[in-house]
Amino acid sequence: MGTDYGPYVWKMISSHRQKVYAQYDLDRPIASCSFHTAPSNGKPAFLLEYDAEPLREDIMVAYLLQRQRVMSEDRLIDVFVGSPAPR
DSSP states (O other): OEETTEEEEEEEEETTEEEEEETTEEEEEEEEEEEOTTTTTTOEEEEEOGGGGGGHHHHHHHHHHHHHHHHHHHHHHHHHHTOOOOO
């Protein structure tokens, strides 16, 4: 993810959780984005370090785009495998 503050990298922890790292420091995440269906009724949760505050909007938009991609891939897998898609 290219920003005015430099490049940042997304790492997929699972299909429901991603972390954002500054490209120069891949050991310490600056943000964590999670999507849990049960506790929050399908709403994403964003945890931002102080360093990530200027990137808040960029991270939220990028997360929503990635979430859409993951959901589309999950639907394709369901169609390919033949399991019914949730309604």
